Structures are given as C-alpha cells and as structure tokens.
Amino acid sequence: MTGPPGTARDAAGPAASGRGRLRRWRDQAVALGWLVVVWNLLWGDINWANLVGGLLAGGAVLVFFPLPAVSFGGRLRPRALLVFAGHFAAELVSASLHVARIAVQPGYRPRGAIIGVQLRVPTDLNLALTAEAVSLVPGTLILEVDRDSGTLYLHVLDTHRPADLDVARERTRILERRIVRAVGSTAELRRLETDSTERETRP
Incomplete structure (x- = not known):
C-alpha cells in the first residue's frame, strides 16, 4: 500500500x-x-x-x-591535471625564454598580431579557464572574450608569417583540450573528441 x-x-x-x-x-x-x-x-x-x-x-x-x-558540472581527473600542469609549466619556461631573447636581441623588432580562436567547448567555465591560462603565457594577451560565439581574441607577439598565426591558434586549442580533459564533463570530452575526429578526416 x-x-x-x-x-x-x-x-x-x-x-x-x-x-x-x-x-x-x-x-x-x-x-x-x-x-x-x-x-x-x-x-x-x-x-x-x-x-x-x-x-x-x-x-x-x-x-x-x-x-x-x-x-561546475565536470569532474576532476588528477592524472590529466598533472599532465596539464607539466605541459603548462614547460610552455611557461619556453615562452619566457623566447620573450627574453626578443628583449635582448639588438635591432630586432617583433611583429604582433590579433587573432580569434573559437573554442570547441564554449561554456563559461571553460572560457574563463582557457582565457586565464592563455594570459599567463608570456607573449600572449587576451583582448576580448565573445561569450555568444565562444571566441577568444588575443594578441600574439612575434608573428611574421601566416603559419605563425596557425601555430598560435593550435596552441590555444591544445591548451583548451588539456583543460577539458582535466576538469571537463563526459559530454564535453565527447564533444572535444568528436570535433578532433572531424578535423582529422576533413579534406
């Protein structure tokens, strides 16, 4: 009853x-x-x-x-978090040495550029974490965040060829992928992997 x-x-x-x-x-x-x-x-x-x-x-x-x-709808993955921290620390050292070399090189004038990078997981938390991580890397600076389209606009130091811009965009997407793998939800991970597969199979 x-x-x-x-x-x-x-x-x-x-x-x-x-x-x-x-x-x-x-x-x-x-x-x-x-x-x-x-x-x-x-x-x-x-x-x-x-x-x-x-x-x-x-x-x-x-x-x-x-x-x-x-x-926060994701989950903390300690192993992926350690991977992110290790790669991020290495990138900080590499970028710092690069900026230091530019600063002391006589007569060298670096060229900057502004690029837009559309994130694959455009949640507020992922936008904030990725923007903060990108801003901490010497030589890059977040200028604006478009919440509606999930796009980061950043200034990149020392770009001389179109290929340098592609490298900067790919570096930001790799950083986003490591963040999502460290703290993202299962659905966000699935979306990330689906987008990566589509990029690899695209002609």
Missing part, C-alpha cells in the same frame, strides 16, 4: 533543497579558491599574507559583487 502522491514529493523536497544548498556552497568555495589563486598570481608571490589577503578580497567580491552562478 502506497501513500498519497504528494508524500513522496514532500519527502524528496528537503533532500533536493539540501543538495541544491550544498551545490551552491561548493560553487562558492570553488570561486573563492580561484580568486585566491588569481590574487596571488597578481602579487607574484605566494605567502601567508597574500593568502589571507586573497581570502578577504575574494570573500568581499563574492558578497558585494556576486557573479552569475556558474555550476
């Missing part, structure tokens, strides 16, 4: 509300963590003072300037 139909809904109501509240707290904690990371990157040094200052500044931003809710 079963109870009235409304009984199950009433019983599920508090549980669903609790899960929603827990999800909101989790999203706020993730946002606060990223704000602390950005704060320390801006200062260029990680110490207790900057960590506390980042927590206070991030908390103030979340309280007084609440951002639109961006729910």
